[in-house]
Amino acid sequence: MLEIKNLKASIEDKEILHGLSLQVRPGEVHAIMGPNGSGKSTLARVLAGSDDYEVTGGEITLDGEDIIDLEPDERAQRGIFMAFQYPVEIPGVSNTYFLRTALNSVRKARGEEELSGGDFLKLAREKAKLVDLDPDLMKRSLNVGFSGGEKKRNEIFQMAVLDPRIAILDETDSGLDIDALRVVADGVNKLRNEDRMIIVVTHYQRLLNYIIPDHVHVLVGGQIAKSGDKSLAEELEATGYTELEREVRNAATANT
Amino acid sequence: MSPKTNTHHTLPEEMHMSTTAETIERLQKQQYKYGWVTDIEQDTLPPGLNEDVIRFISKKKNEPEWMLDWRLKAYRHWLTMKEPKWPKVHYPPIDYQAVSYYSSPKSDEDRPKSLDDIDPKIRETYEKLGIPLNEQLALAGVAVDAVFDSVSVGTTFKEKLSELGIIFCAISEAIQDHPELVKKYIGSVVPTTDNYFAALNSAVFSDGSFVYIPKGVRCPMELSTYFRINAMNTGQFERTLIVAEEGSQVSYLEGCTAPMRDENQLHAAVVELVALDNANIKYSTVQNWYPGDENGKGGIYNFVTKRGIAHTNSKISWTQVETGSAITWKYPSVILKGDNAIGEFYSVAVTNNYQQADTGTKMVHIGKNTRSNIVSKGISAGRSNNSYRGLVQMMKGAANGRNYTQCDSMLVGNECGAHTFPYIDVRNSTAQVEHEATTTKIGEDQIFYCQQRGISEEDAVSMIVNGFCKEVLAELPMEFAVEAQKLLAISLEGSVG
Numbered sequence: 125m126l127e128i129k130n131l132k133a134s135i136e137d138k139e140i141l142h143g144l145s146l147q148v149r150p151g152e153v154h155a156i157m158g159p160n161g162s163g164k165s166t167l168a169r170v171l172a173g174s175d176d177y178e179v180t181g182g183e184i185t186l187d188g189e190d191i192i193d194l195e196p197d198e199r200a201q202r203g204i205f206m207a208f209q210y211p212v213e214i215p216g217v218s219n220t221y222f223l224r225t226a227l228n229s230v231r232k233a234r235g236e237e238e239l240s241g242g243d244f245l246k247l248a249r250e251k252a253k254l255v256d257l258d259p260d261l262m263k264r265s266l267n268v269g270f271s272g273g274e275k276k277r278n279e280i281f282q283m284a285v286l287d288p289r290i291a292i293l294d295e296t297d298s299g300l301d302i303d304a305l306r307v308v309a310d311g312v313n314k315l316r317n318e319d320r321m322i323i324v325v326t327h328y329q330r331l332l333n334y335i336i337p338d339h340v341h342v343l344v345g346g347q348i349a350k351s352g353d354k355s356l357a358e359e360l361e362a363t364g365y366t367e368l369e370r371e372v373r374n375a376a377t378a379n380t
Numbered sequence: 381m382s383p384k385t386n387t388h389h390t391l392p393e394e395m396h397m398s399t400t401a402e403t404i405e406r407l408q409k410q411q412y413k414y415g416w417v418t419d420i421e422q423d424t425l426p427p428g429l430n431e432d433v434i435r436f437i438s439k440k441k442n443e444p445e446w447m448l449d450w451r452l453k454a455y456r457h458w459l460t461m462k463e464p465k466w467p468k469v470h471y472p473p474i475d476y477q478a479v480s481y482y483s484s485p486k487s488d489e490d491r492p493k494s495l496d497d498i499d500p501k502i503r504e505t506y507e508k509l510g511i512p513l514n515e516q517l518a519l520a521g522v523a524v525d526a527v528f529d530s531v532s533v534g535t536t537f538k539e540k541l542s543e544l545g546i547i548f549c550a551i552s553e554a555i556q557d558h559p560e561l562v563k564k565y566i567g568s569v570v571p572t573t574d575n576y577f578a579a580l581n582s583a584v585f586s587d588g589s590f591v592y593i594p595k596g597v598r599c600p601m602e603l604s605t606y607f608r609i610n611a612m613n614t615g616q617f618e619r620t621l622i623v624a625e626e627g628s629q630v631s632y633l634e635g636c637t638a639p640m641r642d643e644n645q646l647h648a649a650v651v652e653l654v655a656l657d658n659a660n661i662k663y664s665t666v667q668n669w670y671p672g673d674e675n676g677k678g679g680i681y682n683f684v685t686k687r688g689i690a691h692t693n694s695k696i697s698w699t700q701v702e703t704g705s706a707i708t709w710k711y712p713s714v715i716l717k718g719d720n721a722i723g724e725f726y727s728v729a730v731t732n733n734y735q736q737a738d739t740g741t742k743m744v745h746i747g748k749n750t751r752s753n754i755v756s757k758g759i760s761a762g763r764s765n766n767s768y769r770g771l772v773q774m775m776k777g778a779a780n781g782r783n784y785t786q787c788d789s790m791l792v793g794n795e796c797g798a799h800t801f802p803y804i805d806v807r808n809s810t811a812q813v814e815h816e817a818t819t820t821k822i823g824e825d826q827i828f829y830c831q832q833r834g835i836s837e838e839d840a841v842s843m844i845v846n847g848f849c850k851e852v853l854a855e856l857p858m859e860f861a862v863e864a865q866k867l868l869a870i871s872l873e874g875s876v877g
Binding site (some may be wrong): 144172173174175176178188195196197199200203205206208210211212214215217223225226227228229233266282 | 826
């Protein structure tokens with residue numbers, strides 16, 4: 125289980141998350157929605173351990189272990205995976221080589237045997253089918269010259285190979301046309317199981333038509349303003365975030 | 381490098397450079413002042429350079445008269461020359477009279493007694509490179525009685541090579557045993573008067589390698605792979621000469637990925653390659669000399685002249701991975717003399733901390749349809765400065781000559797510098813010259829991405845850098861390439877984050 129308690133995080137001394145709490149149980153899919161600048165991506169990156177942010181208060185535990193002081197790679201080795209909004213390019217490093225290095229680093233940290241080149245390729249080919257990834261992309265340099273859709277598919281492909289305990293999808297829908305969105309969502313759905321936790325960070329409800337969440341949370345001003353089931357997402361689609369933002373502002377004014 | 385480095389032959393840093401005229405005068409006076417007749421039994425010379433020192437070196441090596449004359453001619457010319465000031469490197473003036481130009485191999489008492497006497501950092505590097513214990517001992521200069529496998533292996537290979545008529549020996553040996561070959565080719569590519577450091581080398585060269593591949597013979601092995609240890613103590617003024625006769629082929633490996641223990645701060649080597657018609661020479665270097673400490677103290681000054689002459693239909697290919705030395709001044713070049721000759725230069729130069737590298741190549745196209753290809757990858761980290769300096773010259777006769785240059789720089793951190801100085805000189809309108817240059821910065825976002833996938837920061841940097849250098853590393857012989865990859869990672873340790 126992932127437990128976030130009263131989490132506060134800042135970037136360059138500016139507090140973005142003001143005491144956020146959230147519980148994700150195995151098998152659950154949580155959607156984090158909210159307007160631009162509400163702290164959605166900050167939450168995703170703080171969970172992944174980006175050192176752009178400083179955690180100034182609260183706790184994050186994964187299956188009871190405090191992970192706040194862990195490096196990003198140590199978190200990944202414990203099964204935290206983030207699909208990036210903007211996947212980076214690494215020229216000269218093939219997709220396959222990169223992913224095999226990643227998988228073997230994770231396996232090594234867990235005391236498992238490293239996969240041979242042959243075994244890895246077998247696994248990779250099988251997982252590539254999940255997101256209909258062009259086999260040519262596996263040989264090419266990581267994300268170099270990939271289209272927006274290919275990059276996002278590649279993220280989900282990596283997720284499939286790394287088989288994480290918890291997957292955080294940071295605006296995976298951004299920049300995707302409807303067909304690509306469907307392929308990516310299908311891939312994620314195939315990776316849902318009773319043990320895996322998934323956090324879907326998105327601005328739009330659109331993606332949630334394909335990845336049906338168990339819980340929806342709306343982030344406003346660095347806090348969860350409202351939680352509910354998937355109907356909350358539909359509601360927001362109709363009303364937009366403005367109404368909710370006003371409520372939060374009014375409540376804040378009333379408190380002072 | 382052991383912590384004991386720089387105790388013996390350090391160049392005094394506060395010495396001021398006098399004008400050339402004064403220097404010459406001073407040198408001449410010194411000759412008179414000392415005026416001693418060298419005792420041949422003596423093993424080490426006191427610091428200083430004059431004609432007697434050269435006579436001593438030549439005599440010590442039992443050289444014929446012509447060799448001594450050649451050295452003296454070089455020395456006399458050197459006296460009239462000035463140290464080049466155009467490279468983008470800064471160092472205190474070198475006092476050439478403070479350098480000792482001949483020292484016999486270290487006696488066992490001076491050497492470290494065991495690996496425990498060696499800087500733990502160096503031992504760590506040996507471990508990371510996976511160097512066998514025996515070699516570790518030898519590289520660290522530990523006095524050991526055991527005969528190394530490589531020595532006997534070396535002898536076996538030498539026999540095999542000589543069956544094919546291949547000569548591979550120390551240049552001092554070649555001067556004795558094959559004077560006609562040495563006499564014909566030494567200085568034919570890099571004349572004694574070529575430049576300041578080449579002239580100095582010609583005057584005082586200590587030793588080096590000589591390779592001769594007869595007509596039509598393909599050398600069946602990479603030369604020097606098995607001679608890594610033996611080839612080590614060739615001294616600070618190394619001289620290498622490789623001659624590939626018509627239709628022959630050879631691949632030569634120079635250097636070693638392990639950090640080299642060396643107490644001489646000044647190095648000035650010369651390498652000459654002669655590729656006759658239809659011959660093919662591939663020369664690969666990995667240079668990992670002591671770069672100085674994190675504060676820029678100490679480190680080797682490396683001033684190297686490397687040049688090859690490519691005759692009709694021949695090919696010369698230079699591949700270098702430069703990670704060591706405090707100062708690197710080096711431009712492996714090819715003179716494309718014959719029609720259809722090919723010249724290649726693949727380079728990775730890494731600088732970290734306070735290292736300075738000014739390196740590149742010269743491709744001089746003389747013959748018709750000559751082609752050259754330059755791929756240079758410079759990586760700067762810390763407070764280092766890394767410059768690419770290259771000349772592509774298409775002479776009048778170089779009809780349809782072609783050059784392609786790709787020059788990429790990568791910056792690690794905010795305090796380093798990358799510079800590019802490409803010179804292009806085209807005198808034939810049918811020639812084509814292309815130059816592409818890029819500068820990138822190793823991004824924190826790239827490292828975070830790798831880490832998020834479970835890869836440690838150290839491995840991430842290594843992966844990104846190796847990806848950047850891929851085209852060059854691919855040119856190295858397999859075994860060397862694997863070590864070079866590890867070396868790149870080690871050289872950049874601690875430079876990120």
